[in-house]
Amino acid sequence: xxxxxxxxxxxxxxxxxxxxxxxxxxxxxxxxxxxxxxxxxxxxxxxxxxxxxxxxxxxxxxxxxxxxxxxxxxxxxxxxxxxxxxxxxxxxxxxxxxxxxxxxxxxxxxxxxxxxxxxxxxxxxxxxxxxxxxxxxxxxxxxxxxxxxxxxxxxxxxxxxxxxxxxxxxxxxxxxxxxxxxxxxxxxxxxxxxxxxxxxxxxxxxxxxxxxxxxxxxxxxxxxxxxxxxxxxxxxxxxxxxxxxxxxxxxxxxxxxxxxxxxxxxxxxxxxxxxxxxxxxxxxxxxxxxxxxxxxxxxxxxxxxxxxxxxxxxxxxxxxxxxxxxxxxxxxxxxxxxxxxxxxxxxxxxxxxxx
Numbered sequence: 447x448x449x450x451x452x453x454x455x456x457x458x459x460x461x462x463x464x465x466x467x468x469x470x471x472x473x474x475x476x477x478x479x480x481x482x483x484x485x486x487x488x489x490x491x492x493x494x495x496x497x498x499x500x501x502x503x504x505x506x507x508x509x510x511x512x513x514x515x516x517x518x519x520x521x522x523x524x525x526x527x528x529x530x531x532x533x534x535x536x537x538x539x540x541x542x543x544x545x546x547x548x549x550x551x552x553x554x555x556x557x558x559x560x561x562x563x564x565x566x567x568x569x570x571x572x573x574x575x576x577x578x579x580x581x582x583x584x585x586x587x588x589x590x591x592x593x594x595x596x597x598x599x600x601x602x603x604x605x606x607x608x609x610x611x612x613x614x615x616x617x618x619x620x621x622x623x624x625x626x627x628x629x630x631x632x633x634x635x636x637x638x639x640x641x642x643x644x645x646x647x648x649x650x651x652x653x654x655x656x657x658x659x660x661x662x663x664x665x666x667x668x669x670x671x672x673x674x675x676x677x678x679x680x681x682x683x684x685x686x687x688x689x690x691x692x693x694x695x696x697x698x699x700x701x702x703x704x705x706x707x708x709x710x711x712x713x714x715x716x717x718x719x720x721x722x723x724x725x726x727x728x729x730x731x732x733x734x735x736x737x738x739x740x741x742x743x744x745x746x747x748x749x750x751x752x753x754x755x756x757x758x759x760x761x762x763x764x765x766x767x768x769x770x771x772x773x774x775x776x777x778x779x780x781x782x783x784x785x786x787x788x789x790x791x792x793x794x795x796x797x798x799x800x801x
Contacts, residue, residue: 447481447736448771450474451743452764461757470757475675478545478613479621479685480692481732485549486625487632487693489556490569494633503561510557517733518550524737532745543602543611545618546736552615552622559626566634573627580620581682585672587616617682624686628693642701649694655687724772731775739771 453467453474461467489510496506525540559576563569587593588605602610628648635641663680672678728735742748755763 447477450477456755457760482621483625486622487629490629493560507561514553521546545613548613552619556626569630570627573623577620577624581679584617584677585669645694645697648690652687652690659684
């Protein structure tokens with residue numbers, strides 16, 4: 447995500463025609479699908495965990511609905527903050543549709559799908575069919591005349607409308623549903639053996655999807671108008687396949703690290719590789735990192751070098767900026783922990799100590 451934004455904002459024009467920039471842009475293009483897809487995976491895992499703890503599927507639905515609505519509200523607060531911190535833009539930009547505008551409602555919809563399908567099999571099937579339907583309908587919806595009859599702000603959420611839309615429901619909501627299908631598959635695993643088997647199946651399915659995507663991309667299109675890089679179902683399928691492979695690969699690496707830790711009997715218990723700790727910390731604060739870094743990358747803070755760096759300079763800046771984000775996350779965790787300790791000390795009154 448940080449690579450995508452620094453590459454777009456900081457690279458100078460002469461370097462944008464290079465093969466290296468093209469390849470870096472393709473890699474950056476997986477940031478948003480991964481963000482949305484992992485949100486779908488997390489919805490199912492969170493709902494399953496809450497349901498198991500409370501014994502109520504309704505409680506799980508209520509919790510995930512609140513989370514989705516919270517993210518949707520944060521989308522507007524984020525735009526309002528950008529409008530205030532970086533003045534000069536038109537007030538209409540507050541209502542620009544960005545990834546959080548899409549993610550929030552998609553999380554709510556995913557929670558409803560999870561609640562409606564009571565078995566893991568039907569959850570996976572339901573999520574998969576919805577993802578497939580959205581991907582297939584994207585080229586049609588983008589050219590459909592009926593969308594013109596909808597209110598303008600609704601149109602912005604459905605299909606591209608120039609500068610007012612960075613993301614739209616078609617096809618981006620499909621990634622959340624595709625993640626939900628994978629999440630249902632993983633949540634059904636009852637032990638580590640079944641979890642390994644599930645990830646092996648996901649990896650094989652990911653390879654199959656990539657192959658199908660590349661093959662269908664060579665065939666004549668069935669649509670009157672479709673772009674491979676934006677609205678084509680073939681590119682959607684390829685990206686979902688890559689994401690499935692990436693998740694299973696991450697699981698395999700994590701299990702290998704855990705196995706190595708278990709063999710290091712002389713080492714401290716619960717030993718975690720440094721890279722695992724860093725990724726875990728950033729992952730727990732992904733929304734905070736998103737919130738902070740976009741304004742810093744595109745705002746006045748980086749005005750001196752925006753659009754002026756060579757590609758290698760952007761790479762160095764990306765690494766340095768990622769380090770800065772990690773430091774800010776560590777600081778936020780430290781502040782949070784101090785507040786918790788302070789609140790605990792305030793509750794531990796002298797009377798309570800005497801008692």
